Amino acid sequence: MDHIQITKATIADLETVQMIGRQTFFETFAESNTEEDMNNYLQENFSEEKVAAELSNTGSQFFIAWDDAIPVGYLKVNTGNTQTELQDNTSLEIERIYVKSSHHGKKVGQILYDKALETAQLQNKVFMWLGVWEENPRAIRFYEKNGFVAFDKHIFKTGKDEQTDIMMKKVLQ
Structure with missing residues (x-):
């Protein structure tokens, strides 16, 4: 996917991030x-x-994946007390890797993950972590392929529905 470009999102990208997130x-x-x-x-x-x-x-930090002029996914990473749970200064949380279904299987998720890894390494983080829905085997396999291992679980609420996320971690140093 040589034509996929990654740009750092700013407040000017609000509508694009909203649209990708919702879709x-x-x-x-x-x-x-x-x-x-x-x-x-x-x-x-x-x-x-x-x-x-x-x-x-x-x-x-948000990073948008573009297929030419079309936004097809984004990455959101958090550090410090912005992290949803661990809030460990030595870690980077991957809160979201969202890719439109039209671009599944086209390495966009891998490109966004690589950007998260690069961001963590530039910040000298010791590990990365994330939560992934226990009933999303495709995503779990993706993270396992990239060296993540399960270490805990937490509840993720979608409306009134409580769902279980598997918390996964990858040690970098």
């Missing part, structure tokens, strides 16, 4: 959730206010 979350999880839970989650988590706050947070 990919819906594509991935709509079949496993009620319409009400899905709509509530999308409204709350991809609202203009929430995405603007995330893009403006200095502890988070």
Whole structure:
């Protein structure tokens, strides 16, 4: 995928991040959730206010994957107290690698993951971690292939529905 370009997102990319987030979350999880839970989650988590706050947070970085002029995915990483759980200064959290279904199997996820790894290495992080839904075997295999191992579980809420995420970690140093 030589034509996939990665750019660091800014507040000017708010609508692009919103659109990718809503589309990919819906594509991935709509079949496993009620319409009400899905709509509530999308409204709350991809609202203009929430995405603007995330893009403006200095502890988070977003990177957009472009196929020519079309945005096809994004990466969100967190450090320090911006991390959703561990908040360990020696770690980088991969909070999201979202890729449109039209680009599954085209290495976009790998390119975004490589950007997360590069970011962690530039910041001299000791390890990376993430949470992945226990019923998403494709994503679990992807992270295992990239050297992640399960170390814990946590609850992820989609609307009223509580789902279990497997927490995975990769030691870098």
